Amino acid sequence: MNNKAVLASTLVLLFLTGCGTAGPSIEGHTSAASPASSIVKTAxxxxxxxxxxxxxxVTVPYPPARIVALSNGDMDIVRALGGHLVGRPTSSAAEENLANIEQVGTTHxxxxxxxxxxxxxxxxxNAVLNAKDTAMIESIGSHMVLTEAHSVSDIQNQIRLLGKVLDQNDKAEELVQSIDGKIREMQNTKLSSQPRVLIIYGAPGTYLAALPNSLSGxxxxxxxxxxxxxxxxxxxxYPHYAQLNTERIVESDPQMVLIITHGQPEAVKDGFFKEMQVNAAWNGISAVKNGQVHVLPSNLFGTNPGTKVTEALAELRSLLEEAR
Incomplete structure (x- = not known):
C-alpha cells in the first residue's frame, strides 16, 4: 500500500474524534449551554x-430505551448518564462490564x-462519517443522532445534548461542571514554564502535526x-492537521514530542524513529536528546474520550511537568 493510501485510510479513522465547533442545539438553538427542548407526549x-x-x-423516543453507540466517546457519555446500551463500538476496550454488550462495528x-x-x-x-448512513438506519426503524468533537467544549456540548435526550439534564450539567473544574484547577496551578511541544498523529508510514484546532491541540x-x-x-x-516540516521543527526545538495513534503504539514509535534517522537534524532537538518522545494512551487521545477527557488532561499535565 502506498503512502497516499495509508494516509487516506488512517485519517478516516482519525475523524472518529469529530469536530462540531458550532455545537448541537435543541429546536434550533445554537448554544448547548441552556437549550430549550421540544418534548411531545402521547398516550x-x-x-x-x-x-x-x-x-x-431529529425526533427520537424520550428517553430512548435501547441505544447503540458507534464511538467510544458517545459510549462513555451514555454510560455516565445511565443510558441503556445494547450495542458498542468494536474498537472499545474489553472492560468486564462491557462483555454483554454486542459489538456492532465502528463509525468507519x-x-x-x-x-x-x-x-x-x-x-x-459521527457527523462526518455516518451522515451517509442515516437513511439506512431509519429504514430499519431506528433513529440516528450525529455527534463529533475537536475540543473540550465540543465534548461538553455532546454531554449536554445526550443529557437532554436521556432526560438527565442535571447529571449532564454535573459532568460538564466537573470538566470545567479540572480546567480551572490547572489554570490556578500553572507550570513554571510553558514547554514547547510537537503533537504527531502517527500510523506506520504516516506522520502529521496536530494543530491547535484539533482535540489534542x-x-x-x-x-x-x-x-x-x-x-x-x-x-x-484535514484542516486540523498539517504536514511535518523538519526545518521548522528543528528551528522551534520542541522540548517534547507526543505521538497519537489508534493502535500499534510501539510500531508507530519505532517507525517514527526510523523516519528521524533519515534526517539527522531530528537528533539535535531537545525532545530527542532528553528522551521526551512519548506515545499517548490511545483510549484517551486516539479517539474522543468522552467524560474521561479529564483523565486526558491529567495525563498531559503530568507529562508537561517532566519537560526540560
Whole structure:
C-alpha cells in the first residue's frame, strides 16, 4: 500500500474524534449551554426533537430505551448518564462490564445486520462519517443522532445534548461542571514554564502535526503547553492537521514530542524513529536528546474520550511537568 493510501485510510479513522465547533442545539438553538427542548407526549409514547452536530433536526423516543453507540466517546457519555446500551463500538476496550454488550462495528464501518437484530431506538454516529448512513438506519426503524468533537467544549456540548435526550439534564450539567473544574484547577496551578511541544498523529508510514484546532491541540493548550505547529498551514482535506516540516521543527526545538495513534503504539514509535534517522537534524532537538518522545494512551487521545477527557488532561499535565 502506498503512502497516499495509508494516509487516506488512517485519517478516516482519525475523524472518529469529530469536530462540531458550532455545537448541537435543541429546536434550533445554537448554544448547548441552556437549550430549550421540544418534548411531545402521547398516550403511547413521548418524543424529543433535537438538532445534532450535523445540524439535522431529529425526533427520537424520550428517553430512548435501547441505544447503540458507534464511538467510544458517545459510549462513555451514555454510560455516565445511565443510558441503556445494547450495542458498542468494536474498537472499545474489553472492560468486564462491557462483555454483554454486542459489538456492532465502528463509525468507519458499522455492522447493519447486528444493529438491526438489536432493534435500537437510537443509534449514535459521527457527523462526518455516518451522515451517509442515516437513511439506512431509519429504514430499519431506528433513529440516528450525529455527534463529533475537536475540543473540550465540543465534548461538553455532546454531554449536554445526550443529557437532554436521556432526560438527565442535571447529571449532564454535573459532568460538564466537573470538566470545567479540572480546567480551572490547572489554570490556578500553572507550570513554571510553558514547554514547547510537537503533537504527531502517527500510523506506520504516516506522520502529521496536530494543530491547535484539533482535540489534542486544544487539550495541550488547556494543560499548559505550547504547540510549535500552531502556525503550520492546515491540510485542505484535514484542516486540523498539517504536514511535518523538519526545518521548522528543528528551528522551534520542541522540548517534547507526543505521538497519537489508534493502535500499534510501539510500531508507530519505532517507525517514527526510523523516519528521524533519515534526517539527522531530528537528533539535535531537545525532545530527542532528553528522551521526551512519548506515545499517548490511545483510549484517551486516539479517539474522543468522552467524560474521561479529564483523565486526558491529567495525563498531559503530568507529562508537561517532566519537560526540560
Amino acid at each position: 403511547e409514547a413521548a418524543t424529543i426533537t433535537v438538532t445534532d452536530f450535523a445540524r439535522r433536526e 464501518e458499522l455492522d447493519l445486520e447486528k444493529i438491526t437484530f438489536l432493534k435500537p431506538d437510537l443509534v449514535l454516529g 486544544n487539550l495541550l493548550e488547556l494543560a499548559g503547553g505550547v504547540n510549535i505547529a500552531s502556525d503550520y498551514p492546515e491540510l485542505d482535506s
